[in-house]
Amino acid sequence: MIKAHLRKKKLKSGKQSLYIEYYKGFKTLANGKIRHLRDYEYLQLYLIENPISADEKKKNKEKLELAKQILAIRQADIYQGKFKIQNTHKGKTTLLDFYEMKKEERYQTKGNYDNWDAAQKHLEKYCPEHITFNDVDVDFIKGFRKYLDTVAVTKSKKRLSQNTKHTYFNKFKACLNAAFDEGYLKENLIKKVKGFTMGESTREYLTSDELQKLAETRCSIPLLKRAFLFSALTGIRWSDVNKLKWSEVREEGIDNSGNDIYRIVFQQKKTDGVEYLYISEQARELLGKRQDSKARVFKGLRYSAHMNLQLLRWCMFAGITKHITFHSARHTNAVLLLENGADIYTVSKRLGHKEIRTTEIYAKIIDKKMKEAANLIQKLELELDGVE
Incomplete structure (x- = not known):
């Protein structure tokens, strides 16, 4: 069974980064050596190494407490997975919060990040803030597709091009695929909704x-x-x-x-x-x-x-x-x-x-x-x- 532990890593800035280490056991290599299998989840929570003021100590305490709460949730997820218990907590996560998290994971790839960000602006116009994964169904997904196709406009108030609709819906699709893979959705609903085909654009060139x-x-x-x-x-x-x-x-x-x-x-x-x-x-x-x-x-x-x-x-x-x-x-x-x-x-x-x-x-x-x-x-x- 996977074991999860809260760890700290000292950064060059002097702060400590909080992360969760997932220990997945070990395997024996061909040469007889043992390799330990670990994954890491960085929580983007940082502690001041030597807090001086009361405010700094308070913030450290709050962040550490939040990290422990996240660890408890992850440990519960592991336990539920082992015994096939339905994770009701994840279903209560809002779609917009999860999309934001998936977008930030792509921060290093600028072109892809920008597309996720642009698609998010339209998703926010369509999706109310309170919508959780428990509320997401095929009709909701079809509704967003229809919104992109018939309602969504650019900054200059022009309808979205075929390729833009294709790109934005694909980001939404990637989000829901990830939600299913990570246990936020019980069923991969996006497979039941057809996306947009990629339009062939004219590439103007000189002879x-x-x-x-x-x-x-x-x-x-x-x-x-x-x-x-x-x-x-x-x-x-x-x-x-x-x-x-x-x-x-x-x-x-x-x-x-x-x-x-x-x-x-x-x-x-x-x-x-x-x-x-x-x-x-x-x-x-x-x-x-x-x-x-x-x-x-x-x-x-x-x-x-x-x-x-x-x-x-x-x-x-x-x-x-x-x-x-x-x-x-x-x-x-x-x-x-x-x-x-x-x-x-x-x-x-x-x-x-x-x-x-x-x-x-x-x-x-x-x-x-x-x-x-x-x-x-x-x-x-x-x-x-x-x-x-």
């Missing part, structure tokens, strides 16, 4: 000729022009272009053909993954003269409505009527690489995609076999009445 036209056309903000073309040649996102520092730009010698080797080593803002990306000599030229290692490469670049407007005007002067955003440069890079013979795995690695299926969307855009198939059928000799 090779259009990119050349942009390169030849003057932009009112030269810094924006350099940054956009750099993104088109490398495929890195706006967020990573914007924060790129000179310490991340490397000159790594000369290859066998006598060409300089350039690489950027950076941490993706979206995924936190470290990327080692080779770049062309022309891409390096767009960065300009090397500055202090801590300085931003594109100093002065910032996301704004004015910057977006100048990007559109630049495209217009180049004769490009597509709705181009800075992210279109990344799409352009992917499409041009595939069109010029790069394999999809290489493109996926260069773009920093975690899954190959994300990159496959670009392969669909430039499917040459589909283009060829359009002209496979022999041309007909046509005589059509009324057509000149």
Whole structure:
């Protein structure tokens, strides 16, 4: 049987972090050594190590008492699980409190955390504060789906897009799945409600000729022009272009053909993954003269409505009527690489995609076999009445 104990851990700040240690026994390894099996639950409760004032001592006492209460609940959960006793306490937990807890567990993954946070705002509008897991049923879940589909709006009062509805409902779904796994729900009700299908979004990109036209056309903000073309040649996102520092730009010698080797080593803002990306000599030229290692490469670049407007005007002067955003440069890079013979795995690695299926969307855009198939059928000799 699992044993739970309350423990303290001294932090660098001088405070003590309270946590629960779950001892799950041990197993004997192949080499004969014993490995003890433990899990830990950090309670986010902190004690002042050497309290001086009466207030500090009072707060320590309250936090320690709360930690002991949590420990008692966890020990009861373990006991109930062993003897298959229904846990009535968990069913009384409010849905919104549990969602908040699950959201905070994702704090380190910013993109995912932001989606959980955005979905929470809509859940709070739909779900009354007093609703507990004992109140959650299939009709309640269907009601939230209908709310997202017919009522929910953005800050600008626009209806949610198909992909946004898909994302928000999936966060709600993940919350209920976790609630079932952890014993807050008796039945996995979310399986009985169909979610939203993912809509296929249009990925606007530039052809090779259009990119050349942009390169030849003057932009009112030269810094924006350099940054956009750099993104088109490398495929890195706006967020990573914007924060790129000179310490991340490397000159790594000369290859066998006598060409300089350039690489950027950076941490993706979206995924936190470290990327080692080779770049062309022309891409390096767009960065300009090397500055202090801590300085931003594109100093002065910032996301704004004015910057977006100048990007559109630049495209217009180049004769490009597509709705181009800075992210279109990344799409352009992917499409041009595939069109010029790069394999999809290489493109996926260069773009920093975690899954190959994300990159496959670009392969669909430039499917040459589909283009060829359009002209496979022999041309007909046509005589059509009324057509000149």
